[in-house]
Amino acid sequence: GPLKEVLFFPSPQVCIEHLFTSHMRFPCACPLPHGVKTSFSRLMEHLLSTRTSLDLCIFSFSNMELSRAIFLLHKQGVIIRVVVDREYMSITGSQIGALRKAGINVRHEMSSAVHMHHKFALVDGRKLISGSLNWTLTGVQSNKENVIVTEEPELVRPYQLEFLKLWEASDPA
Amino acid sequence: GPLKEVLFFPSPQVCIEHLFTSHMRFPCACPLPHGVKTSFSRLMEHLLSTRTSLDLCIFSFSNMELSRAIFLLHKQGVIIRVVVDREYMSITGSQIGALRKAGINVRHEMSSAVHMHHKFALVDGRKLISGSLNWTLTGVQSNKENVIVTEEPELVRPYQLEFLKLWEASDPA
Numbered sequence A, B: 001g002p003l004k005e006v007l008f009f010p011s012p013q014v015c016i017e018h019l020f021t022s023h024m025r026f027p028c029a030c031p032l033p034h035g036v037k038t039s040f041s042r043l044m045e046h047l048l049s050t051r052t053s054l055d056l057c058i059f060s061f062s063n064m065e066l067s068r069a070i071f072l073l074h075k076q077g078v079i080i081r082v083v084v085d086r087e088y089m090s091i092t093g094s095q096i097g098a099l100r101k102a103g104i105n106v107r108h109e110m111s112s113a114v115h116m117h118h119k120f121a122l123v124d125g126r127k128l129i130s131g132s133l134n135w136t137l138t139g140v141q142s143n144k145e146n147v148i149v150t151e152e153p154e155l156v157r158p159y160q161l162e163f164l165k166l167w168e169a170s171d172p173a
Ligand SMILES: [Zn+2]
Pocket: A015, A016, A017, A028, A029, A030, A031, A032, A034
C-alpha cells in the first residue's frame, strides 16, 4: 500500500550535514554523532525529497535546520507556499521573516482572535506530513511529539483542499 | 480499506445532546442548531463509540463536552487511561482534576522541562484519533486545526506502543 510512517519525538541531536551536502569531500568534523538515523533526520529526508512544490501550514517555525532545508529547496526551484499564524510569525527566533526576505511566498491568518494551529506539509502535492510537532527546537529535541507521513490519497486529498482554502483566505504577509 | 477520515476545525457550535441521551422524550429546547453534523459531532461520535478501552495522550484538556463524554464512558465501564502534560494539567479550566476525582487513571510527564505535546486517543486499541487539536474550547470552536481518524494498523500500532511507553514512564498524578 501507499507510504504510511509514524515518527515520534524528541529526537536525539545528531549530525545531518550529509543531507545538505551530497558529496562531502572530507568526513564531517563536528562534535555530533555521525551516521545515526533519527526521527528528525527521517523528517528532513522527506522534506528534502521535494521536487516541485512544498505547501506548509505551520503554527510556529523557528527551527534553523528546517529553515535551512526550505532555503535549499527554494534555491533548487521548488515552488514553496507557507501559511503561518499571524501572532507567532513575528515572535523571537521565528524564521518567517527570513523566508520572506528570500522571496518565499508567505501568508498569514487574517484574524488575530484565531490561531492557525496546523502543523502540516504537503510534498509535491502527494505526500502528507502532519502531527503535533511545531517546527521549533523544543518541538524536535525536547517535547513528546508525533508526526504521520503518508501518501494515502484518502488522507492527503483533504489536506490539499484545506491548504488551498487557507491559502486563498489568508493575507499576503 | 480500513477507516481513514480527516476532520478540520473550527467546528460551528451545534447541539450534541442527542449523542449523550439516546432516547430523548422531548425535542431539545436549547438555542443551538439541531440535526447538524459537524467535525466536532463526528469526533464525539468516534469517542462515544468506545466499548472497552480508551487511551488518551492530551497536552491540554479543558473542553467540557469532551470531558462529559469521558465521564459517560467511565460510567459505562470503559477502562480509561490518560497521560497529560505536567504543567498544563493544573491550569485554570483543566478537566484533569475532575477526571481524577471520578476515579479515572491519570498520569503526567515526569520532567517539567519537557512538554507532553501529543494530542491523540486510541479507541478500543484499534482506532487512532490524532492531530493538532487540543481538547479545549478554542481548539474546537476557534482555531484552524486538523484531526486524522483511522483504523489503518500501520498507523495505529506505533501509537499503541508509544502510549504504553509513555504510560510506563509517567508518574501517577
Ligand atoms: Zn557532523
